[in-house]
Amino acid sequence: MRNHQPSVAVLVTLVVVLYLCGGTVESHKDQPLSGIAIHETTFHLNDKAHVKASPTLLGSNGQHSELVLVEFSSPHPSDEDWIGVFSPADFNVSTCPGDNKMVSPPRLSSAPIKFQYANFSNPRYNTTGTGSLKLQIINQRSDFSFALFSGGLLNPKLVAVSNKVAFENPNAPVYPRLALGKEWDEMTVTWTSGYGLKIAEPVVEWGVKGERKLSPAGTLTFARNTMCGAPARTVGWRDPGYIHTAFLKELWPNAKYTYRVGHRLSNDAFVWSKVYQFKSSPFPGQNSLQQVVIFGDMGKAEVDGTNEYNDFQRASLNTTKQLIKDLKKTDAVFHIGDICYANGYLSQWDQFTAQIEPIASTVPYMIASGNHERDWPDSGSFYQGLDSGGECGVPAETIFYVPAQNRAKFWYSSDYGMFRFCVADTEHDWREGTEQYKFIEQCLASVDRKTQPWLIFLAHRVLGYSSTSFYAEEGSFGEPMGRDSLQKLWQKYKVDIAIYGHAHNYERTCPVYQSVCTSDEKTNYKGTFNGTIHIVAGGAGAGLAEFSDLQPNWSLVRDYDYGFLKLTAVDYSNLLFEYKKSSDGSVHDSFKISRDYRDVLACAVDSCPATTLAS
Template identity: 30%
Template sequence: MMFLLNILLLSFLNLKVRADIFYYQPEQVHLSYGKNVYEIVVTWSTFNDTKSSVVEYGIGGMILQAEGTSKLFVDGGPERHAQYIHRVRLADLTPDSTYVYHCGSDLGWSAQFWFKTPPDNPNWQPHLAIYGDMGNENAQSLVRLQEESQRGMYDAILHVGDFAYDMDTQNAYIGDAFMRQIESVAAYVPYMTCPGNHEEKYNFSNYMERFTMPGRREDPFYSFNVGPMHIISISTELYYFLNFGLKPLVFQYEWLENDLAEANLPENREKHPWIIVMGHRPMYCSNTDKDDCTHHETLTRVGLPFLHFFGLEKLMYDYAVDLQIWAHEHSYERLWPVYNYKVYNGSYDAPYTNPGAPVQIITGSAGCKEGKDDFIPAKPEWSAFTSSDYGYTRLKAYNSTHLHLEQVSDDKAGLVIDSFWIIKNFHGPYKYSMMDWNKLDNRRLEKLTATA
């Protein structure tokens, strides 16, 4: 009896001690782009208020200092798990330089990390890693991505929705664990994101509070420029969780059309000719899981039922989006250029050379506890290549005419199992994309683009 009482007393004292522990040490450090590629936002968490948020940084030594803000985030679970999320902007960074940095306060500092800024050169060739659907458990591709990121292979990461499985699980402790896991990637390269269906709990609060993306803090959509690419991130989840209201979907659609129109202005399309859109749920897929993308009238493709308001496929076709990147399916699928279920290959021998419709890929096989998705036996005519291997995608923008993508299989020890070039001699309305642009002089080309 006395033994049991001692055990209970020790347990009580242990809980008392744990409740009295203060957590000032920064963790979950990650980077993102600010207003341009020469502004980096450093985001991290502490579990107690440090009263200040500081990044010490510099080229060759931490000789500069920037201060930011922190915000108390309380998860919606029963424990009301709380943490302070800190954000500091590092502006006007020197091009083509390696910065070292750490973050924190006088109460505790993170480990030292580094990041590299791109050259101030119109011929810069940015290299991205892209994936969705990575969990805290079975994050199969993460080890390879950690190694490649710290070797300097990538300029940025695109995580196309679904994190941790789920960030709110176990009162958001799974979210904390996942953010610690990706620190070895995200503290070295900008980690650009969009929300997925697994972020839905408590109105996407774990996603919205933990990540710092360009644009307004309250919006789940934004865009940014990286070399010759204009990248747009949207929330497909606004189509599926209307219980949070219709207004966010209306605002996103209006914003997206305005952003696409601005990106197509001749002076902008000349500087950033490749328009790329990423969102979590695809318009098309040939998986066996009965997800929305296996149905003919996918919500993201045609819009809300019956009235078909806010459909994305026609909008992206009309505004000449070059590449659409999706996830959600735990597999990889490359599509032929497709619009309204019709294939618009550039030619029989070169389908991705001057294609007549946007190119789409699905890359949701980074690894999570839900495993992989299989494909239907009869491949649709618009599906070009499929794989259920765990893995991720690499994208490199060589110039205004050549974009290269490849799929890495982690199951096959990093083997590239698919690769292709998108080659475009002109970026503009698809009704003209089959023409021989080499025969058009600049004056005629400008006139045609302005009146399209």
């Protein structure tokens, strides 16, 4: 450690440990925090510099998000100075062990949970040396401190550290998220807290109007050693707290329920969240208006403008805003992979669940696995990339519930009224002969199309068709090997729509089979379909992806912009598809499907078994 100030002891709240951390991994560039070389920090603590944060006590009215005023000054200001938010406020050996015990230079070993440049709100900071920021802080089960750095992000020099700030109850139950259960009359509710089972029992109080039930919840967590690599098990690690899931069963169809999550303490007192409400699922096949929102690759962003090192996911706030605005006309949400782009910086999972809380606490928020949740070399993922930042699926599989038989194998089916959703896991092998292939066929084959006519296939990577430039350059116009095994299943079982993320844009195909359009219609489909419409909906928030110059014949509509999908099942015979802009919620593309059950039964190429003339 190079210490340029003799008075370091005045800021003893910051304790530094021995630590070795490699340089920034290229695949982590999507995560703004990866732009900070925090492991290269040196110490230039200065008595004439200061950082003050107020108020020091947050959440006194029960809220789990609050603005903190951070005031600071430096005797040697620079446009490269920045403020980092750290939680826990103290850094010590127990929270940040090193992988290599032989390394001698002490270095700061934990990344900030968010950051902003010191001149963000005062363009004259470089002259005056004073500035202030209003930063939104959410409850993340620990206290916070704010540090002033010089030297920019790649050569950080710690100049001053603030007082501590904390929530009144840092352990409080927060950020509930609903999910459909394994049975149609079941809803699950998952939340995060700082209460382990030795301290309190997790419970949910719930019921229809005039009724109150108390149901227990299971508790999970995960440790640093379950992470597969850096930064998740090094500078990006942060204790995830406890994840609780309760199963609310034997629900009445289409009924309104209220609930609150909480904990029973050892003295029999309860700690409760605020009261939320949800509408239970319709009976499978129930003929009622049903509206489902679908998108991929949203990510998260900060409303106070922090963390935006490369401005990669700002549009996620627009998508979130539009979903909240239309929440009364939404029954369920499917976020098909690349959830929050934490990429090994685990504090970001809390930030994401806080961002979507108004949505996920009200309607089921179903997720699929993407490369930024799962992929890591030699971890069992189909792809050997570094995209998860060492998470290898553990946070996503723990923080969100899905009705899979094994959450480490993130494929599942979900029924919602007249819809059957078959959700694939593209980060595990889907090819013919695999366990997942058998699941996909069983999911498609087992639905009763008389009562659930709308069969939807969901996956993260584009297993169907996309003219995004990186797919076009490979010559596959979709995930290599994607269509080879699966298109015969889509055709055989007459999948209506297949929807993907991964490519950060919007694209719609004609009804297509083996790269050939099976219909010339573009907006009003009637009768026999003869193919599957493939949709790319990966533009919910993360940085956009360019299309190829070549637009294939099967590509009807392309949009290089942010947006999301909405499917509305009007009845057994009519489905409305809409693609909406995240900027204002306007409908940019739409089509209708109108047909009867006999149209589903009708034969198309490769969709009917062989017949005989024998009588």
